Amino acid sequence: MEVRVRFAPSPTGYLHVGGARTALFNWLFARKHGGKFILRIEDTDTERSSRESEQSIMNDLKWLGLYWDEGPDCGGNYGPYRQSERLNLYKKYAYELVERGHAYFAVYDKDDPKKLLYTTTKEPTDGNPFTVVFKVPENRKVAFQDMLKGEIEFSTEHMDDFIILKSNGFPVYNFAVVVDDHLMNITHVLRGEDHISNTPKQILLYEAFGWTPPKFMHIPLILGADRTPLSKRHGATAVEHFRREGYLSKALVNYLAILGWSVEEEIFDYQEKIKDFEPDQISNKNVVFDYQKLEWLNGKHLRALGVEKLESELKSWMEFVGVNEKIPNSVALICREKVNTLKQLYEFAIPFLREDFEYEQEYIEKFLSKPEAEIILEKSLAAFESLQTLSIENVEQTLRSIAAELGFGTNKVFQTVRGAVLGRLVTPGLFESITVLGRDRTISRLNRTLKLLKNLRSGA
RNA sequence: GCCCCCAUCGUCUAGCGGUCUAGGACACUGGCCUUUCAAGCCAGCGGCACGGGUUCGAAUCCCGUUGGGGGCGCCA
Numbered sequence A: 001m002e003v004r005v006r007f008a009p010s011p012t013g014y015l016h017v018g019g020a021r022t023a024l025f026n027w028l029f030a031r032k033h034g035g036k037f038i039l040r041i042e043d044t045d046t047e048r049s050s051r052e053s054e055q056s057i058m059n060d061l062k063w064l065g066l067y068w069d070e071g072p073d074c075g076g077n078y079g080p081y082r083q084s085e086r087l088n089l090y091k092k093y094a095y096e097l098v099e100r101g102h103a104y105f106a107v108y109d110k111d112d113p114k115k116l117l118y119t120t121t122k123e124p125t126d127g128n129p130f131t132v133v134f135k136v137p138e139n140r141k142v143a144f145q146d147m148l149k150g151e152i153e154f155s156t157e158h159m160d161d162f163i164i165l166k167s168n169g170f171p172v173y174n175f176a177v178v179v180d181d182h183l184m185n186i187t188h189v190l191r192g193e194d195h196i197s198n199t200p201k202q203i204l205l206y207e208a209f210g211w212t213p214p215k216f217m218h219i220p221l222i223l224g225a226d227r228t229p230l231s232k233r234h235g236a237t238a239v240e241h242f243r244r245e246g247y248l249s250k251a252l253v254n255y256l257a258i259l260g261w262s263v264e265e266e267i268f269d270y271q272e273k274i275k276d277f278e279p280d281q282i283s284n285k286n287v288v289f290d291y292q293k294l295e296w297l298n299g300k301h302l303r304a305l306g307v308e309k310l311e312s313e314l315k316s317w318m319e320f321v322g323v324n325e326k327i328p329n330s331v332a333l334i335c336r337e338k339v340n341t342l343k344q345l346y347e348f349a350i351p352f353l354r355e356d357f358e359y360e361q362e363y364i365e366k367f368l369s370k371p372e373a374e375i376i377l378e379k380s381l382a383a384f385e386s387l388q389t390l391s392i393e394n395v396e397q398t399l400r401s402i403a404a405e406l407g408f409g410t411n412k413v414f415q416t417v418r419g420a421v422l423g424r425l426v427t428p429g430l431f432e433s434i435t436v437l438g439r440d441r442t443i444s445r446l447n448r449t450l451k452l453l454k455n456l457r458s459g460a
Numbered sequence B: 001g002c003c004c005c006c007a008u009c010g011u012c013u014a015g016c017g018g019u020c021u022a023g024g025a026c027a028c029u030g031g032c033c034u035u036u037c038a039a040g041c042c043a044g045c046g047g048c049a050c051g052g053g054u055u056c057g058a059a060u061c062c063c064g065u066u067g068g069g070g071g072c073g074c075c076a
Helices: A019-030 A051-065 A087-099 A173-183 A192-207 A239-244 A249-258 A270-276 A291-304 A307-321 A329-338 A342-353 A361-370 A373-386 A394-407 A410-422 A430-437 A439-460
Strands: A004-007 A036-039 A103-109 A112-120 A130-135 A143-147 A152-153 A162-165 A189-194 A215-219
Touching: A004 A019, A004 A087, A004 A189, A019 A036, A019 A087, A019 A189, A019 A215, A019 A249, A036 A373, A051 A249, A087 A130, A087 A162, A087 A173, A087 A192, A087 A373, A130 A192, A143 A192, A143 A215, A152 A192, A162 A173, A162 A307, A173 A192, A173 A307, A189 A192, A189 A329, A192 A215, A239 A307, A249 A270, A249 A291, A249 A439, A291 A329, A307 A329, A307 A342, A329 A342, A329 A430, A342 A394, A342 A430, A361 A410, A373 A394, A394 A410, A394 A430, A410 A430, A410 A439, A430 A439
Parallel strands: A004 A036, A189 A215
Antiparallel strands: A103 A112, A103 A130, A130 A162, A143 A152
16 A cells, blocks of 8 residues: 655644654655655634745745645645645535534534533534534543554543534544545654644544544654753744754754664765665654754755855855855855854855955954064065965965064964955965965955054054 | 653663663863864763662663653644
């Protein structure tokens, strides 16, 4: 039988990392088994659902590379894939349950909807609002095999009858999932652990219909550093935020995969990990989201990128955040050695992009204003003017001999020059930086700094 | 309150009764490298929640306690 799994977000906000992880595991499972990954939008909460949120969730999923085979945008043989478009189905099946004696109508006072008037098994026609309520069998054990946690058993003595169809005609979550998962031929339900206690209710519904339930797997939740549910208080949770901050989607997915899943080599491309994915290898305890490890991992991915890939990642990130600038590959290549995200890389590259870069106050105080600065810069200027082409080797040789000639430490000379050509004290390697800037720009920057130095003198 | 799930370094984990003086990764600390900052390499710090069993032997099995998480909606 073909494996069919689904990711079923409710479009009430952004895609957060928890949802992304659930989606990833479903995607991995489908791909591993050559099955289908379905996207279903659970928009039965008319108050909170929105099309904007649905769209942003789909955008984020695509950015992560978690493409679906069937969904509201691309269709499929089991549509519609938006629950709000399946209302007739839910009504039909809810009424069928009433006919079979597993459910009943609950009628409320139209002036006081909280007040239950009576229950009946005939569709009410008195104009009062009514719901369809599932009748939970008394004193039954409901058990299921969870793919991660083994057998889980509940007793119906702790369960009350529950509404399956609201008075506005919309289904309630527990009912809609069952109808949809069955009708869409879902074989495996991989979802968050917060759904464990919903499972017995759903199984009762499958039984009432005489349907076979899918296999269930409940994935542990992601927590913040203080072990409370991950929220904005702990930092970012939205996938889009990480994108904005300059994380690579491959790195984010890699981190999400590794979070609770132990593998020999931690750094990988999830596309190549499909064959190794075994859902029962996932840890069965809640995990704490570690921002530092994510950043470390992103740095690893960033530095491993090929030149063209680095260029295109940088370009699409800048488009995404609305930065209008062109970073030459030569600059990107030397900057990425020092940073972990595209955003950090961009900020590191700024002094290379603008001739009117600013000087850090610390540079001026600690180096430019020192008496030795002028001679260092003038010597450097003269040296670079006499060089035709720059290479890392001859730049290094040039600067070292200036230090030797003047009898200054290399640190003093290098830092003075570094600030003179880039305005900052923390930059990529000096020799690489100067080589990338090229002879002319290096000379004009040295001149500019020398002019500043003189202004400083006369002003003082 | 009731029901369910979970429990190894700060964090993510390896471990599935003896090979564990508990291994790895991130973080942290120190060293090397060195032109700043990183990267890289090396070293160090640091843990089986507690109490009972079972067993010749327990991080590993059982029970309890404690702790954390989830659920108990005309939310999903």
